[in-house]
Amino acid sequence: MKTYARESAADRKWLKRFYIMLFAVMAFTGFGQMPIFKRYYIADVPGLGWSADYYKTHYIHYVGAALLLGLLAYWMVDYLLTGRREFRLTGSAYVRIALLAGIVITGIFRVLKNLPDVVFSPGFTMFIDIAHLGFMMVYLMAALIFLIFRSGWTQGIDD
């Protein structure tokens, strides 16, 4: 039994690194949707010229969103099938999950909005646009606070 737990732990560590990297890309390309990278010289950093191209950052953000949706779905089902017998989610994990849900749901509506023939009301359009950014800002702040207080996602079942 321990062997499988160890294998799972190794997988999870690798996936966690991937998640952090993916989240950083999503945050960067997401903030790049605002007209700030050119203004604040970020696009002038050698190798970051592409970050001022809204279509490029949007494309990367979409690819990242697909990967993130895949990863979150994998984690959700993996937790329900295996993980919950091996570890417990911490309180901060539930906060993160709630904020992630906010980001994902508003993100899905943003994707829907961008499809042809989908027209939302002006008020709802503004709400999802601002809420998507708002959830992300709160998530980043929460992640920083949890990092300072060393509150991870999981704790052992016997802890």
Added chain:
Amino acid sequence: MTTSISRRTFLKGGLAAAGAIAASSLPLPAAVKGETGQELATLIDIRKCIGCEACVEACKEANAAKFPEPEKPFPKMYPSRVKVSDWSDKREVMDRLTPYNWVFIQEARVTVNGKEETYTFPRRCMHCQNPPCADLCPWGAARKLKNGITRIDADICLGGAKCEKVCPWHIPQRQTGVGLYLDILPGLAGNGVMYKCDRCYNRLEAGKLPACIEVCPENVQKIGPRAEIIKEAHAIAKEINGYIYGEKENGGTNTIYVSPVPFKDLNRAIEKGPGRPHLKPVSDAMAHADNLAKAMVIAPIAGIAAAAGKFYAASKKRGQHEEGRK
């Protein structure tokens, strides 16, 4: 050119007024009023346009209350590379798009069958069916309405000009010193408000035609349900052996031009640059978003399958392990 100017002067005073009276007396079908929520498009038959600029003047008059009244001096913006866009002292400019001029007349001198001919036609926002300006606006200030209008809400826009950059025709124009950014961090974020044709959304709501359509003495423009407009455009194109622009551009727009001359010839002949849009073929700017949206449906399914597969493999392995111990 002299001929066209004298013609313009004459028409401004006479025909334009007559056209306005005639058009305003026509009852508007419910669909055109925007009551049905149907997507409306405009048809621009460039053969009819005489370049009188009555539409330009009518637009300025009808939308004067929406024009920016910036506060001066403008707040200093940081970093210093951020440029001020100020058209408030050049409100009379009519030969390009500005925050105070939402439609202008473009002129093309082309040679048709060895004969030089001049075509004029109104240019403004194309009102795309899937507008990248509205899709990519970070605040939801630019949005598409159900009746096919793409509108920028001047009360919400921060003037970042992203819409201008992502628009295949670079239509929206910025005015500094006005709008919401002044109340947030005027030095550090935003730079005014973006302005462009809103196809007289308020006039449509009130059961009136857009000003440029109503005033035109030559009935160059027509508004109606998109399907009908497309049908009519094709009928005209067939009749004159002509060309259509706007039906497929950027995945489809709600401004359909019909011309007896190929648009590539017109594009070559027109003056292009800031505030003066081209007439090139335009591929669908949001096509990537449509395709990747499909990937976003598949990705979670793949994730679920991977987790289930892992669980199944682990259970099988565990079963074999326990079997071996027995």
